[in-house]
Amino acid sequence: DAKTTQPNSMESNEEEPVHLPCNHSTISGTDYIHWYRQLPSQGPEYVIHGLTSNVNNRMASLAIAEDRKSSTLILHRATLRDAAVYYCILRDGLNYGQNFVFGPGTRLSVLP
Amino acid sequence: DVKVTQSSRYLVKRTGEKVFLECVQDMDHENMFWYRQDPGLGLRLIYFSYDVKMKEKGDIPEGYSVSREKKERFSLILESASTNQTSMYLCASSLVGTGISGANVLTFGAGSRLTVL
Numbered sequence: 681d682a683k684t685t686q687p688n689s690m691e692s693n694e695e696e697p698v699h700l701p702c703n704h705s706t707i708s709g710t711d712y713i714h715w716y717r718q719l720p721s722q723g724p725e726y727v728i729h730g731l732t733s734n735v736n737n738r739m740a741s742l743a744i745a746e747d748r749k750s751s752t753l754i755l756h757r758a759t760l761r762d763a764a765v766y767y768c769i770l771r772d773g774l775n776y777g778q779n780f781v782f783g784p785g786t787r788l789s790v791l792p
Numbered sequence: 793d794v795k796v797t798q799s800s801r802y803l804v805k806r807t808g809e810k811v812f813l814e815c816v817q818d819m820d821h822e823n824m825f826w827y828r829q830d831p832g833l834g835l836r837l838i839y840f841s842y843d844v845k846m847k848e849k850g851d852i853p854e855g856y857s858v859s860r861e862k863k864e865r866f867s868l869i870l871e872s873a874s875t876n877q878t879s880m881y882l883c884a885s886s887l888v889g890t891g892i893s894g895a896n897v898l899t900f901g902a903g904s905r906l907t908v909l
Contacts, residue, residue, distance in 0.1 A: 714897065723796075723882050723900030724835070780825070780884075780898050782835035 684768045689787040692758045700753040700786055702768030707748050712771045714780070715742065715753045717764040724767065724782075727753065763790045795819050798883050798901040805908050811870040813904050815883030822888040824866035825898070826850075826858060828879040835882065841866055842888060873908045880905050 685703040692698040704713065715727040728735055728742045730751070735742040741754040755762055767785040799814035817824065825840040827850075837850030839858040847858050855877060859867045866885075870877055881904045887896040 716898070721903075723884070723903045724898075725900065726897040729897060780886075781837070782827075784832075784834045 683781075684770060684783055686766070686768055686783065686786045688784065689789070691789045691791060692755075693791050694760060695757050698755040698758045698762070698788065698790075700755075700766050700768075700788065701750065702752070703750045704768070704770055705749045707770055708772070710772055713742065713744060713748075713751050714769045714771055715740070716767045716769065716782075717762075718767070718785070719761075719764045727766070729771075758788075758790045760790050760792060763788055796883060796885055796899050796901040798881075798904045800904050801902065803904060803906045805873050805906065807874055807908060809870075809873050809908075811873050811906065811908075813868040813870075813881055813883075813906070815866045815868070815901060816864050817866075817885040817899070818864065819885060819887075819899065820863070821885035821899075822863070823886045823896075824860065825884045825886075826856075826866065826868045827882045827884065828852070829882055829903075830879050838868065838881075870906075873906075875908050878906060878908045 712729055712731050714729040716724040717727050718724040728737055728740050730742045730744055743752045765785040765787050767782050769780055796817045805811050823842050826838045827835045829835045836852050838856050839847055839850050841847045841860045844860055844863050857869045883901040884898045886898045
């Protein structure tokens with residue numbers, strides 16, 4: 681499985697944008713990039729995913745580098761509720777039974 | 793609007809007891825997963841299933857077994873609980889899809905925190 685690398689922790693001020701980076705230099709052409717986050721005392725929840733093009737949804741934006749070897753999750757205005765561990769994961773589009781492999785993620789702290 | 797339900801939020805068991813953790817999803821997903829989460833180790837896959845009665849070992853299957861008799865239900869069984877199985881257990885599900893399964897997202901339950909004394 682291709683691996684991802686994320687910073688262990690990041691800090692942001694409330695109402696400011698946050699850019700969470702992820703490196704995946706061994707990504708294959710059929711790997712989708714997924715982001716999940718885990719709020720305290722909860723199971724992880726889906727945030728966004730993409731293949732090649734940048735993606736936007738109500739929660740966040742995903743910017744994918746042209747060579748696809750890195751991506752950035754963008755929270756446009758951080759709130760205290762966005763404090764969580766964020767996971768960047770690769771998932772093969774052609775492998776039906778493939779596991780989702782979670783790394784340690786990035787712990788985001790949001791300061792009031 | 794709950795989609796993946798884990799039967800128990802908190803359990804306390806004794807060493808040697810048989811423990812059942814139940815998970816039910818109402819999204820007609822083919823794939824179901826059991827993870828455990830420990831501080832500093834992240835989420836580690838125990839078992840997954842891509843169809844009824846089918847199961848695949850994950851990264852840490854030792855000491856666990858699973859059962860999937862119906863599509864919506866995936867059970868994790870600890871045959872003889874030990875203290876090193878004290879952990880947060882997370883169930884999840886996803887669609888398999890047809891050729892674009894990488895686009896199918898994972899939906900998690902709230903987790904079951906098991907303490908083995």
